[in-house]
Amino acid sequence: MAEATPQGPGIFEIIHTTRAMRRLKPDPVPEDLIRQVLLAGQAAASGGNTQRWRFLVLKDPEIKKKVQVYYKKAYDEVVGPRYTTSAPPPGSDPARYKRQQAAVEYLTDHYHEAPVWIVACLEDGANPARSAGSSIYPAVQNMLLAARALGLGSTLTTRHISYEKEVDAAMGIPPGFHSYAILPIGYPMGRFGPVGRGPLADVVYLDGWGKAYPGI
Ligand SMILES: Cc1cc2nc3c(=O)[nH]c(=O)nc-3n(C[C@H](O)[C@H](O)[C@H](O)COP(=O)(O)O)c2cc1C
Numbered sequence: 001m002a003e004a005t006p007q008g009p010g011i012f013e014i015i016h017t018t019r020a021m022r023r024l025k026p027d028p029v030p031e032d033l034i035r036q037v038l039l040a041g042q043a044a045a046s047g048g049n050t051q052r053w054r055f056l057v058l059k060d061p062e063i064k065k066k067v068q069v070y071y072k073k074a075y076d077e078v079v080g081p082r083y084t085t086s087a088p089p090p091g092s093d094p095a096r097y098k099r100q101q102a103a104v105e106y107l108t109d110h111y112h113e114a115p116v117w118i119v120a121c122l123e124d125g126a127n128p129a130r131s132a133g134s135s136i137y138p139a140v141q142n143m144l145l146a147a148r149a150l151g152l153g154s155t156l157t158t159r160h161i162s163y164e165k166e167v168d169a170a171m172g173i174p175p176g177f178h179s180y181a182i183l184p185i186g187y188p189m190g191r192f193g194p195v196g197r198g199p200l201a202d203v204v205y206l207d208g209w210g211k212a213y214p215g216i
Contacts, residue, residue: 014149017192021153022107024114024186033150034116037185040146041120044139052123053136056171056179057116064112066170067182070163075108079159090198107155107184114184118143121177128178136180143183153188156181 009017038055046053058064083104088097120140124132140156147154158181160167168179206213 008149014145016194018144018148019193019195020103020155021188021190021192022103022155023189024110024153024184025189026113026115027187029116029152029185029187033152034118034185036150037118037143037146037152041118041139041143044142046135046138047131050135053139054121054123054177055139056119056121056173058119058171059116061112063171064114064117067160067167068108068112070167070170071111071157071160072108074159074162075105078162079104079108090202091196096196107157111157111184114186116185118183118185119171119173119179120181120183121173121179123177125176133180140181140183147183147185148192151187152185153190153192154183154185156183158182 008014034057038057041053041055042051083097083101088094092100120136120143122128122132122136144154144156160179160182164178168177171179173179200216201212204213204216205211
């Protein structure tokens, strides 16, 4: 059973302020908080309630550093160049997008320094289907929300998957399982704030593709 909910912001405030927190302090995270985040992950739904997940907690600096090397490689090869040519997403603007890139670069360089990683893994066989992730990402989102509620910062990261064979081997993930996300967790340097998204009406339709949903 989960512990009593800590006193703090309500669920809607938590949802709307669970931003990617990429600048983290190296200070250790109390075991009790890690446990609460993991319990929140395990409370999530999975297809048929199969619970084929494993949550690998990594604190070992050497293992994290091995993975960071590939995480940075993927940034230098793909993600960094893409930022310089792409437009800001909905709800953002050039200045905000620049700050996002700076934070992404910061996390890339300091990935392994986050005191705790939770690596969300799934037993998905050798050739996972497109739907496989739907049985692990609800747990990932639960953990992000729980971390936020406990005052811990994190970011959903998947870039390591560009080098999945190498990083899964470095993390000792056995055949038949794959890592789907790495959550670097720590106390944030900055403050939580509202997420930036576009207008809701741009992405919601009523009774037909492209038809406006009045009143939202
Ligand atoms: C599937 C997925 C993969 C992501 N991978 C990364 C990643 O590898 N590195 C990173 O810094 N952020 C990653 N993010 C975080 C997004 O960039 C971030 O959520 C988005 O920019 C919105 O920012 P906000 O949540 O602060 O509003 C990922 C998010 C998702 C949903």
